[in-house]
Amino acid sequence: MPEIRLNMISRVWVIVAKEKGKKPEDFIVKKIKKRLPELVETCPFCPGNESKTPDEVSRIHDGDGWKIRVVRNKFSKLSEEGERKRWDSGLKKGLNGVGIHELIIESPLHNHATALMSEEHLGNVLQTLRNRFIEVYRDPRVEHVIMFKNNGSAAGTSIEHPLSQIVGIPITPFQIRNRFEGFMRFFDETGDCLLCKTIQDEMNDGARVLLNTEHFLSFIPFAALSAFHIWIFPKRHSGSFADIRPEEIWDLAANLKSTMSMLYHGLNNPDFNFVLRSGNLRSTSSEFIHWYLSILPRVDTATGFEIGTGMHINTLVPEVSAEFLKNVKIPK
Numbered sequence: 001m002p003e004i005r006l007n008m009i010s011r012v013w014v015i016v017a018k019e020k021g022k023k024p025e026d027f028i029v030k031k032i033k034k035r036l037p038e039l040v041e042t043c044p045f046c047p048g049n050e051s052k053t054p055d056e057v058s059r060i061h062d063g064d065g066w067k068i069r070v071v072r073n074k075f076s077k078l079s080e081e082g083e084r085k086r087w088d089s090g091l092k093k094g095l096n097g098v099g100i101h102e103l104i105i106e107s108p109l110h111n112h113a114t115a116l117m118s119e120e121h122l123g124n125v126l127q128t129l130r131n132r133f134i135e136v137y138r139d140p141r142v143e144h145v146i147m148f149k150n151n152g153s154a155a156g157t158s159i160e161h162p163l164s165q166i167v168g169i170p171i172t173p174f175q176i177r178n179r180f181e182g183f184m185r186f187f188d189e190t191g192d193c194l195l196c197k198t199i200q201d202e203m204n205d206g207a208r209v210l211l212n213t214e215h216f217l218s219f220i221p222f223a224a225l226s227a228f229h230i231w232i233f234p235k236r237h238s239g240s241f242a243d244i245r246p247e248e249i250w251d252l253a254a255n256l257k258s259t260m261s262m263l264y265h266g267l268n269n270p271d272f273n274f275v276l277r278s279g280n281l282r283s284t285s286s287e288f289i290h291w292y293l294s295i296l297p298r299v300d301t302a303t304g305f306e307i308g309t310g311m312h313i314n315t316l317v318p319e320v321s322a323e324f325l326k327n328v329k330i331p332k
């Protein structure tokens, strides 16, 4: 019989197909991916084409060149100019579409997959994300900042160059608010942070843990939304990514590299989305908000059932996902 598991953090019910489920090997990307070159002359993010992204916000230098650049997104859906003005006429409510949208060009190498970056380089990317996270929040029109990465066409991007994105939006979306309200209710009832509790629970159970490093735990959620859905939680309770300490950045870089390597080598470089969920700068001292990373390999597709119910169907048992990834041989 299938199980219906509750994801306590996103409050999503997940049907876990047990007997009729698939095998981990069924999710290995079959299509032969073309080998990407290190440099593509027509790519606006490759070195030599910096004039195509003129609104540079910051860079980490590398001799005459650069290791990481941050630029304004030319194709931002939000306008950087203008006021945050709400309007309201009966059932028609809204506000001006102002906000900040920046791109973090993670590497000069066009084909630099996250799994193949050095820990040092990934640490620099994370440090850059943290700096921009704090800066974007300084804009008084920004209510919430999200950071994400879309990798591959199944994850919603045709851009091959390694990019992460940071968007400061003038509202707090309901999805975020609902999650934080859920964390608050759990805290009210138990006096505990739901994520701190989850870390303890996963470490005691052990069946879904991928990697337990000094400051971070990477694991498959008990009610993973889809096959190989991964969470990385900081072990130290903290409501905001802004609060990450230098030693934690380096540990996260190591953890992230190993976790992404399991996916890259185990599933043949699947498309994925990566989302960093965090409270704002004032949430640092919140007792119930706890920031975290979510990685969703795009190896399965949502169907009408999922869109229509908000439930998810996971065709691979989470414990089987974890067992498979833990045993991936990662070339040195």
Ligand SMILES: [Zn+2]
Pocket (backbone or CB within 6 Å): 039, 040, 043, 044, 045, 046, 109, 110, 161
């Ligand atoms: Zn490129």
Ligand SMILES: [Zn+2]
Pocket (backbone or CB within 6 Å): 193, 194, 195, 196, 197, 236, 237, 238, 288, 289, 290
């Ligand atoms: Zn916590």
